[in-house]
Amino acid sequence: MQRYFTNELIAENNTLTVLGEDAHHMIQVMRMIPGDEVYVVVDAVTYTMTIVEGSSKSVLLQVKDKQDQTNEMPVKVSIVCGLPKGDKLELITQKATELGMHTLYPFEAKRSIVKWDKQKNEKKIARLQKIAKEAAEQSHRSMIPHIHTAISIKELLDISNSYHVRFVADEEDAKLEERQRFSDLLKKVNGVESILIVFGPEGGLDRHEIKALHENGFQSISLGPRILRTETAPLYALSAISYEYE
Template structure:
């Protein structure tokens, strides 16, 4: 059943779907009055039936609330050093499917690309659209938050209540006495939050690693192999899903 997110509150058992989603329902899916869809509003999912539809607005009425959630039982934020090409789009799509809560792109020492302020808004709009579509496809009730690109310093001084701070460091993978990521996961409880930083192509510099450690982050190895910058976040999210789901 098709799923659509709406971002406006409703005090009744009726919702209105507008804009591109309404057009998708009427023109692409060619739905009609009486067809059913799932509407997600403020983290809650509802099975609804179409009351009326036009090109730019579709009105639906609630049939029943959907009581269960498909969200990860832990809150996961990933911070990604700006990678080349469209890798951040791939990370956004797949990480959303795997249950990430927040994605923060940041400028690392070894990031080759830079986000020009004039293009930042369009890039964020595209990433948010990718996250929304992936959340609908994977039947989530929450669309991940995509932050604007941050500096490395702002990453270290992040405000919040993250319970566990990690950074993926390839030098850690070379150690024979390394602690496996699964061992770290066993120290985490349901409902807690996890913050994990990943470097761009080339990984983190020794200077960045030292600053992470000084700020309370733990270095983690993702197995004995060195993963690509777009693979590492997906490895981590898969491991978290296996541990907690």
């Protein structure tokens, strides 16, 4: 069944009106008619609703029932990605949303070749937020991950203080013979409410960045003996967390 997210509120008579792109998608793309049912997520709660009437601009829905089950991870996992080249951040956004990511922070790392000015920042974030919404609908999430504006190392350190556990993926750690397994670290922190993981861009994180993160409570993690691409590493980590906790 098709799923939609909305900021509209359910009226006292248990109806809800969907507007704009979602209304167009229901009527023009999915060819839905009165009597068809959809899932609609309102304030992180999923409802089954029936179409009463609609056009490509507005669809009136009637609440049928509320779904008690949630598909969210038991821990809020936020990802920090050094700005990568090309459309890699779009891939990360889409797949990480499917895997349960809570928030994405694009990071202006020292080795990031890509630089975002204010205008590009706004356009990129809007594009990524739309990708996250579509991926959340497809994967039947109960919330849409928040895509933050690009942050500096100082802003990253400030943001990290609100997280219970902080990891940094360090490719140098992967080269060590006695590296600590990521799964072992996850077992030690089982039950925490939030995890923040930092990944570098192509070329990895600068050693001064690693040092600053360590000094602010970050722990290095190894994602196995192989060096992963910048777009692969976050997906590996999210998959490992899902396997361990879900």
